[in-house]
Amino acid sequence: MLKQHLQFKLSQKLSPQQIQLMKLIQLPTQAFEQRLKQELEENPALETGKEETEPQEDEFDDLYDDETDSENISAEDINIDEYLSDDEIPEYRTQANNYSSDDEEKSVPYAAGISFNQYLINQLNTVYLNDEEWSIAEFLVGSVDESGYIRRPLTDIMDDLAFTQNIYTDEKTIKKVLRIVQELDPAGVASQSLEECLLIQLKRKEPTASIELAISLLEKSFEQFSKKHYQKLIQKHNISEVQLKAAITEIERLNPKPGGSYSGNNRIVEHVVPDFTIRITEGQLELSLNGRNAPELHVSREYNNMLEGYKNSKEKSRSQKDTVMFIKQKLDSAKWFIDAIRQRQQTLFITMNEIMHYQKEYFLSGDERKLRPMILKDVADAINMDVSTVSRVANSKYVDTPYGTKLIKEYFSESMKNDQGEDVSTKEIKKILETVIGEEIKKKPLTDDKLAKILLEKGYPIARRTVAKYREQLDIPVARLRKQI
Structure with missing residues (x-):
């Protein structure tokens, strides 16, 4: 049986400008500049640079005072107040004083290069292969990942060759072609395991007693070697500790990721642009906000003049x-965008300013042990903002300090009490733990139990x-893997 009833419910909805503001806040400087450029291209009513006089909103509304027809546009139909927040933006300094027109961003050219896979293909051109072997070799090169490994089983590659390349072959033929591909540079490329990768590199070296022993260790005792069971290795291979150490030294000189050694892989290096600068x-x-985050924008006077022309005209056609x-829509959009940018500047500055003062001892000294425990809620409560807003600022923004450029979220950490009942940052404990491990005797590395006792003695x-x-x-790594001879 169907029934009808009334229900009252309160709900909150974000206005279009609030959504736009949240999206702008989370953008770092470079992404913000791209977003600004996009808005300038899409909205002709938005212009950059200084403007002596701004169009008044009353002038826009006056254009519609004489409209009486229900089909005509009225000022109420597109009232800007419906979209703007009621919050007043306090006046404060948002422009950085260390930015001038000379600091404009210059485009950085990148050297042309070829990909890692293309680099391997070019080497294959110097090897004699028949048509089938070439197709298999090309497919194997395409299966090499960024580290230089082929991590897929040969049986899967055999099936893919049949289904995608219409090449029906057997595993023996693929292994034969794989050995040819593994002769390419850099040494160790197209390996299927770390053990195989290291062995290929060792076998390319000039044979010496240490290298031959290293090959024997990897071929016969790779598991014991990887777990650093040195005494078992000495007994099994009937060698001295000096010989073992020499062989390990040779293995340590090898590259476990041959793909990473390729320098012409056309990989673009990401440049970090700090959003804030802290100086002592x-x-x-x-604290200063990067000047590129504070552009000078204004509403186009030309568009206002066009509206003035309509206001003064006696006949108003439908097209007009x-x-x-x-x-009017473009002017509203321009106003919204300018207001959102101002609020973005304010939010970024206030949030970072609170973080800077909260971690004042660290920023003055650079000692990570002086980082106070700080979570998002601590900052949000201090500046009377939502935790999600602080999170948007912290997760994607960088700050340039006297101790390097760092991601803001690195200054956040949980708290833990020491033996005196004081709250200390987990970063402080990690720093001490790292120092203790760095000073340990590598022949007898400290276990986690011993590390816990040492930290207890230090008051943690x-x-x-x-x-x-x-x-x-x-x-x-664990103590066993930190062990050295």
Whole structure:
């Protein structure tokens, strides 16, 4: 049985300008410049540079005072106030004082190059292969990843050759062609495992006693070698510790990722443009926003003059009214965009300013052990903004400090209590842990249990599993794999 009933419900909806503002806030400087360029191209009512007089909103509304027909445009139909936020933007300094017209971005040319796969194909041209072998070799080269490995089983490659290239072959033929591909440079390319990659490189070297022993170790005892069971290796191969150390030295000189050694791979290096700059002047911190984040924009006077022309004309055709509608929309859009940029500047500056003062001791000294525990909510509560807004600023913005350019989110960390009940940053504990491991005796590296005891003695009571978690976050292997002869 169907029933009808009334229900009252309150809901919040983001206005178009709020959505636009959130998108602008999360953009770093370079992406923001692209977005600004796009808006300038799409909206002819938006212009760059200084403008002495701005068009008044009242002038726009006056154009429609004499309209009485219901089909005609009225000022209420496109009221800007429906789209703008009620929040007043406080006046404060948003322009950086270290930016001038001389600092305009210059385009950086990149040297032309060829891809890693094309580099291998070019080498294949010097090898004699029949048509079938060439097709297989070309397919194998296409299967090489950025590290220089072919990680797919040969049986899968055999099936793909049949289905995609209409080449019906066997695994033996593919292995034969693979050996030819593995003779290409850099040494170790097209290997199917780390063991094979290292062996190929060793066998290309001039044979010596240490290299022959290294080959024997990898061929006969790779698992024990990878786990650094040195005593077992000495007994199994009947060698001395000096001989083992010499063989390990030869292996350590090899490249486990041959693809990474190719320098002509046409890979574009990403340049980081800092969004903020922090400088120390007479013992005080100074924060400035990158001037490229504060462009000078204004609404086009030409569009305003076009509206004035319509206002003064006695006859108003339908096409003229459609034109006015288009112009009004473009002017509204320009105003929204300018307002969003101003709010973006304000939000970025206020957020970073709070982070700078919150971590004042660190920015004055550069000592990571002085980083205070700080989460997004700490900053959001201090500046009376939403956590999501602070997150948008922290996740994609860089700050140039006297100690290097860093991502802002690196200054955030959780807290942990020391033996005196004080809150300390987990970054401080990680820094101490890294220092302790760096000073350990490599013949007898410290286990996680011993590391936990040392940290306890230093006043940081944390469990062994927490030590293991921090060690993994620092990308430090377990004690067994840190062992050296």
